[in-house]
Amino acid sequence: MIVWNDEVNLAAHVAYVFRRLLGLTRDDATALMLDIHRRGSAMVATGAREHVELTCFRLRTHGLDATLEPA
């Protein structure tokens, strides 16, 4: 699963959503948010299709631009 940078979502919101939905620590969530901001996108999760689809869905309901690619 890939999350793409966007210029609208608040940085703190993105980091909070990563903590809430991906179970990351505050430091890891902030680092991931900054990595996406700098590089334009980042792979944030891999796994079984049903699991990543549900996580992708939840990220998108929080406004994040998340997409999936086959392994």
Added chain:
Amino acid sequence: MTLAPWEVDLLSLVPALLDSVGKFDPDPAVDRLALRAYPLDEDADDEFRRLLADELQHGRAADRSAFSITVESGVDGVVLSTAEAEAWLRVLAEARLVQAARADLPGGSEKGSDQALFDYLSWVQGSLVEILDEVLP
């Protein structure tokens, strides 16, 4: 949380803003809020939408209902549960995305009431995130 009457007035604009998505053409907000996951695989994308479209619709309706009810109570003071605060986050995130998609905010040259609403929603969302971040284990 106690909201000033002017805050209730601003927040009360949000449900109508979200309800307006797709009501005119072209509306760039439609694409930004679209339920999609597989940009490179049309069949998989269709299946994703088929499986989750109802959940998205019900979730958005529940979020907007919780948002509207608690905004109306805000003048007298209202305590948001974590679930309600997260509903607010989703509603505010969508509203900001809709505004930005339509007006090329932020960083554009839009001024006036749209910018004021955008800035206020940003402040509310940021404040909510700060509180939720503290209570998340």
